[in-house]
Amino acid sequence: MAYYSYVATDVNGSTVRGKEYADDYLDLNEKLRAKNLFCTEYSEIQEKQSDAKYKFKTKDLAFICRQLASMLTAGISLVRSLHILYSQEENKKAKAALLEIYEDVQKGRSFAEAVQARPGVFPLLFVSMVAAGEASGNLDVIMTRVADYYLNQNKTNNQIKSALIYPIVLMCLLVAVFFGLFIFIMPMFRDLAGDDLPPLSAAMFAISDFLIPYWWTIILGVGVIVLVIHFLKKTPWFALWFDEMKVKMPKVGPLLIVIYTGRFARTMANLYASGLQMVDCIEKSADTLNNQYISNLFHESVVEDVKHGEALSTAITKIGVFPGVFTSIIMVGEESGALDDILNKSADYYEDESATAIAKLVGLMEPLMIIFLGIMIGMILAGIFPILYGGMANVGN
Known part of the structure; x- marks a missing residue:
């Protein structure tokens, strides 16, 4: 339009x-x-794109949906509700985006059309749910469901971030200790070292001699590699390969599958309960997984099978990605006619499981990194002590 x-x-x-x-x-x-x-x-x-192309975070979306649901339930019109939302927003970019939505709806455009006209500002799931809510006349109910969905998603994201803080700090400490010892500490013992050095000490001095003039090139090289991977992930072939490797990686893969299962179940439950067609629910749910490999499996296999009359549980079983228990639960939901309710309960279970799995994985990483730090420091001390001993012996002589 x-x-x-x-x-x-x-x-x-x-x-x-x-x-x-x-x-x-x-x-x-x-x-x-x-x-x-x-x-x-x-x-x-030519409509202007939202100022600075603001992208709403899950926390922002949860708040917006909750506020909209409350105001619509109270009998406040959609136009008035949007006016209140944008007028109370403190973030300038978010305020500009909400103002554009309000102006569009005030001019007669539907809420779904207004948000759809700004790709990247709102997620596709949000747009689909808004369209379903307007079509069914239950926008307030749909907004409540979407608010719950984004609250759960934000909770999961925060759990992952919190769990990863300590390992990341520990990894940074490892890198700092490594460079500090070889660039600043080892040169201090150069004068004490003789020509006949133990193999470990000689290897450590060789590493130190290499790092002192080239440490910046190593850091630059790592930065370049990270940037190259970042840009390669935007190419379809690399994104597909990278996402496939993630789900097949030991320890990490099973954890990601649990997270994806919970996310798929939650999204599918909300979309299905909103009255969308099964095929649309599957496509949109698969797109929220942020994994091109699994998304392609759904679009190329599951969607086509369901279009040809296959049961959802059978179609998902064929691709062999999600746990067998999950597909069995879907089958029960299909047979009982309570698919959305069963999917929501499954989502609760798998979201709790993902939090537990993350805690276990981080719990495994922490002692390994501490052991590695201890081994590194121990090797350095083992390489330095013979030099100190030899230096003190020379002083005594």
Whole structure:
């Protein structure tokens, strides 16, 4: 749907100027004729993208949906609710995005069309749920479900981030200790070292001699590799390969599968309960997984099987990604007619399981990193002590 500026004449011959949303010129003409206006000039307005292309975070979306649901349930109109939302927003970029949505809806555009016109600002799931809510007339109920969904997602994300803080800090400490010892500590013992060094001490001095002039090239090289991987992940072939490797990686893969299972179940439950067609629910749920490999399996296999009359549980079993227990639960939901309720309960279970799995994985990483740090320091001490002993012996002589 496009946005048009027009010049028209009314039944009295007076000139009227205005703006209107329409699919094309014919649709615009019909809408103006319904108002007893006759279009004489028109031009399509290129709508500006939201200022700075603001992308709402899951926490922001949960708050927006909760506020909208509360106001709509209280009988406040959608236009008024959006006005309250944008006027209370403190973030300038988010405020600008919400203002554009409000202005569009005020001009007669549907809420779903307004958010869909700004790709990247709102997730596709949010757009789909808004469209389903408007179509069914239960936008307040849908917004409550979406708020719960984003609250759960934000909770899971925070659990992952919190669990990874300590290992990341420990890893940074390992790197700092490594470079500090070889660049600053080892050169201090150069004068004490003789020509006949133990193999370990000689190897450590060789590492030190290499790092002192080239440490910046190593850091630069690592940075370049990270940037290259970052840009490669935007290419379809590398993203597909990288996502496949993630789910097949020992320890990490099973954890990711648990997280993906919970996310798929939660999204599927919300979309299915909103009245969307099964195929649409599957496609949109697969797209929220942020894994191109699994998403492709769903689009190329599960969706096609369901289109041809296959049961969802059977189609998911064929791709062999999600746990067998999960597909069995889906089968029970299909047979009982309570698929959305069973999916929500499954999501609760797998989200709890993912939190437990993350804690176990981090619990395994922490002692390994501490052991590695201890081994590194021990090797350095083992390499330095013979030099100190030899130096003190020389002083004694």
